[in-house]
Amino acid sequence: MMKDEELVIEARDLTKVFLDFWGRPKVRAVNGIHLDVRRGEIFGLLGPNGSGKSTTIKMILGLLHPTSGQLSVLGQSPRAVSVKSRMGFMPEESYLYKYLTADEILNFYANLYGMTGSAKTERVNALIEQVGLSQARDRRVGEFSKGMARRIGLAQALLNDPDLILLDEPTSGLDPIACREVKDLLLALARQGKTILICSHHLADMQDICSRVAILLQGEVCATGSVQELLSTPDTLKLTLQAPSQTTLMAVLDLLERETGTRPQVDLTGRTLESVYIETVSKRKSAS
Amino acid sequence: MSNASARQFLALTGLAVTELFRQPASFLLILTSTACTVLAPLALSFQLGQETHLALDSSLAFELMFGIILAGYAACATLHNECQSGTILIVFSKPVSRLMFFLAKYLAVALLLLFFIFCSSAASLLAGRLSPRNFELDALGLRLLLAIPLVAIIPAGLINYFTRRSFIVYALLGFTLALVAAVTALGMINSEGHRVAFGSLMDWRILPACALEGIALLILAAIALSLASRLPTPTTIAILAVVLFSGLISDHLITLLPDSETLRYGLRMILPDIQAFWPADRLAGGERLSFTVIAHAAAYGVAYTCGVLCIGYAAFRNREF
Numbered sequence: 001m002m003k004d005e006e007l008v009i010e011a012r013d014l015t016k017v018f019l020d021f022w023g024r025p026k027v028r029a030v031n032g033i034h035l036d037v038r039r040g041e042i043f044g045l046l047g048p049n050g051s052g053k054s055t056t057i058k059m060i061l062g063l064l065h066p067t068s069g070q071l072s073v074l075g076q077s078p079r080a081v082s083v084k085s086r087m088g089f090m091p092e093e094s095y096l097y098k099y100l101t102a103d104e105i106l107n108f109y110a111n112l113y114g115m116t117g118s119a120k121t122e123r124v125n126a127l128i129e130q131v132g133l134s135q136a137r138d139r140r141v142g143e144f145s146k147g148m149a150r151r152i153g154l155a156q157a158l159l160n161d162p163d164l165i166l167l168d169e170p171t172s173g174l175d176p177i178a179c180r181e182v183k184d185l186l187l188a189l190a191r192q193g194k195t196i197l198i199c200s201h202h203l204a205d206m207q208d209i210c211s212r213v214a215i216l217l218q219g220e221v222c223a224t225g226s227v228q229e230l231l232s233t234p235d236t237l238k239l240t241l242q243a244p245s246q247t248t249l250m251a252v253l254d255l256l257e258r259e260t261g262t263r264p265q266v267d268l269t270g271r272t273l274e275s276v277y278i279e280t281v282s283k284r285k286s287a288s
Numbered sequence: 289m290s291n292a293s294a295r296q297f298l299a300l301t302g303l304a305v306t307e308l309f310r311q312p313a314s315f316l317l318i319l320t321s322t323a324c325t326v327l328a329p330l331a332l333s334f335q336l337g338q339e340t341h342l343a344l345d346s347s348l349a350f351e352l353m354f355g356i357i358l359a360g361y362a363a364c365a366t367l368h369n370e371c372q373s374g375t376i377l378i379v380f381s382k383p384v385s386r387l388m389f390f391l392a393k394y395l396a397v398a399l400l401l402l403f404f405i406f407c408s409s410a411a412s413l414l415a416g417r418l419s420p421r422n423f424e425l426d427a428l429g430l431r432l433l434l435a436i437p438l439v440a441i442i443p444a445g446l447i448n449y450f451t452r453r454s455f456i457v458y459a460l461l462g463f464t465l466a467l468v469a470a471v472t473a474l475g476m477i478n479s480e481g482h483r484v485a486f487g488s489l490m491d492w493r494i495l496p497a498c499a500l501e502g503i504a505l506l507i508l509a510a511i512a513l514s515l516a517s518r519l520p521t522p523t524t525i526a527i528l529a530v531v532l533f534s535g536l537i538s539d540h541l542i543t544l545l546p547d548s549e550t551l552r553y554g555l556r557m558i559l560p561d562i563q564a565f566w567p568a569d570r571l572a573g574g575e576r577l578s579f580t581v582i583a584h585a586a587a588y589g590v591a592y593t594c595g596v597l598c599i600g601y602a603a604f605r606n607r608e609f
Contacts, residue, residue: 061381063609081383089381095374097303099310099454111299112382114292156378166381 007072008164008195009037009060014069016055016219029055031219032069037212039163042186042196044206044227047216053199054092056216057166060197061089074164085113088162092169092199094149098142102133102152105141106159113160127155130185132178146173154182158189165189165196171205176277183209207231297388300379304366304396311365314358314400315456318407319437319463321354325411326433329419343419344494345568347412348501351405352566355505356532358404360525362397363512368520377609390513390601397509403464405502409495410467416491417474426479432470439466496577497567503582503589504565508532510593511560514600517607535562560592 016030030052037043045053058064059071062078076083096105106124115123128137131151136144141152150173157165170186171179186196186209200206206213207227214224223230244252249266257263308314328350329343370376379389418429440463448455475487508528515524534541538559545551564585567577 058377058609061377063377063380065606065608081385084381084383087381089378091374091377093374095378097307097375099307100303108299108303109378109382112296112379112384114295114383116295153378160382 006039007036008039008074009035009043009197010070010072011035011056011060012070014056014059014071015067016052016059016064017067029219030059030066033214033216033219033221035214035221035224037195037197039195040190040193041211042190042198042209044210044213045197045199045216046201046203046206046213048201050218051216052219053216054168055219057089057168057197057199060166061087085160086163088157088160088165090150090153090157090165090167090170092172094141094144094146094153096141096149096152099140101138101140102128102144102155103137105152106155109156109159115159123159123161127158130158131155132181147175147178150174151178154185163194165194167196168199169201170198171200171202177281179205180278293388296384297392300384300389300392301395301399304393305399308362308366308396308400309403309460310454310456311362312456313361313365315460315463317354317358317361318404318460319440321350321358321404322407322411322463322467323437324354325350325408326414326418329415330425330430341572343415344412344491344497344571347408347415347494348497348566348568348571351408351412351498351501352504352532355401355404355408355501356508356528357525359397359401359505359509360512360516360528361521362400363393363509363516364519364521364524366393366396367513367516368518368524371517371607371609374609380609386605387601390517390604391597394510394513394597397513398506401505401509402502405498405505407464407467409498410471412494412498413471413490413492414467414474416494417489424479428477428479428481429474432473436463436466436470439463439469493571493576496582497571500565500567500577500582500585503585504560504562507560507589507592507596510596510600514596514603517600517604531560532562535560536566538563561588564588 012034013032014030014035015028015032017025018027018029020026029050033052033056035056045056047053055064059066060073060078062073062080062084065079071078074083074086097108100108103124106127107120110120110124128134131154133148133151133155136148141149144152150170154167154170157167165186167186171182174182183205186198190196190209190211198206198210210227212224212226213230215222243249253264253266325347328346370379380386414429414433418426418433420426440459443462444455444458447453447458475490476483478484478489508531511531512524512528515527519527538555538561541559542552542555545555570577
């Protein structure tokens, strides 16, 4: 059992009801959810559009106020200004000042964290390098592609070396290699003890990096647990082996059918399109 | 305020100022206001000896009219648009207090308006200097005036073409320099091009009058910003126009109320006393606005602005995004 102090986000019976102009209930976006996100884990919030994922993230950021229930972030109220200095947030859309350059944007946000002098310059330079925008640091972000804007969005979320990182669709709009780099970066951050909460529709990405997930539907948590727990089926297992001869394979399948009563399914194990893409592009890049 | 807070405040204000000064609409409004102020008296060919008087009146009217449009537009561009575009989500995910954010936005709008008032004052001086006398236009002065937009726009266009720097910022800079140069040049010569004592042909009473109106605009900017956290630009400007008009006729409105001291006192508290900032009648009577008048108006303006900003912040503090 985890100790309470290891809970970075603790939501109890959290509810958010949006009201209309006359103060009447309009939409119950989040309905009595319980969430425990622990230090050092990558927690995924899954769910279809309108399931309450973004509303939950906004409540954690203190941008929306819960209608009822309790919410604690890093042991404090999410509306406390001080707690924000330990958080980083990357929203779903790249909400950036379009007339500023990448460099100016990061310097502006660094000023909001009270960073100064060489520490600020070094941090900004390191992040621009890390997200692969060194060549475009003096270009206005209004001219950026969606993927480049996502990268600068991620850089601003990491400026203050936060303990808690909230990411809304972090891999949306990224090419497969950038997507892989972001996932590797998030895994590295989690290994450093950072807590990461991600909202995404990209289930394969979530499966790759999340340690635990919660599935939201119509504002309620339908399922929660570790990825392994959710993916495992108690009475089914998968064997991967070097292809035997046809005779041996048939003999084994017959044996297994007699044992379990059903004919086992045989699939050829192949590479994923992602792995083929990454391999091809990487080879071409290294050759040139 | 700690150093870190001061840095935050400067960063927020600096960004908002940059954003406002880079808006093409800000430049166009300032340019149009200046053009109307300077050219309107010239268009009135038959003024029957009222040349300077009409020049001053129209200058003050244009400053107020374009001023409320600029105040409403700037407040919405800096606050409402930030809420709509979502950039505010990232700012409030940082350790930034809403009060600081709100005040920084007001300061940015106020700085833009002060720049506008500066340009308006210069244009008003030019309008008074160039208003036709004895049905004769100052052809030399007019030629100088026509050069102002060219001096502003052509170098800015070239800079933008060759260096990709902001056209608007350089156009504003060029425009300001050209305006100051025009005031200086026309202050030193008469319509025949002969040298005169600097400013002897200018009606300097317009400057404190413009400052007085500027205080009214800063009050209206506070109202605009308070509205801008919820309302879009057209609605904000429409409400500002209603407030301005009601403020101008507040004495009459009060007489329409039932005979209740409480109601009358309440209305006086709510409506800004715009009449105190409308100096045209005093200037028409040949009066010069004293420092005391400006100081009283400024004190009232500061008190009223603080009150409005408090109410505006109270509405903004619990705004959800």
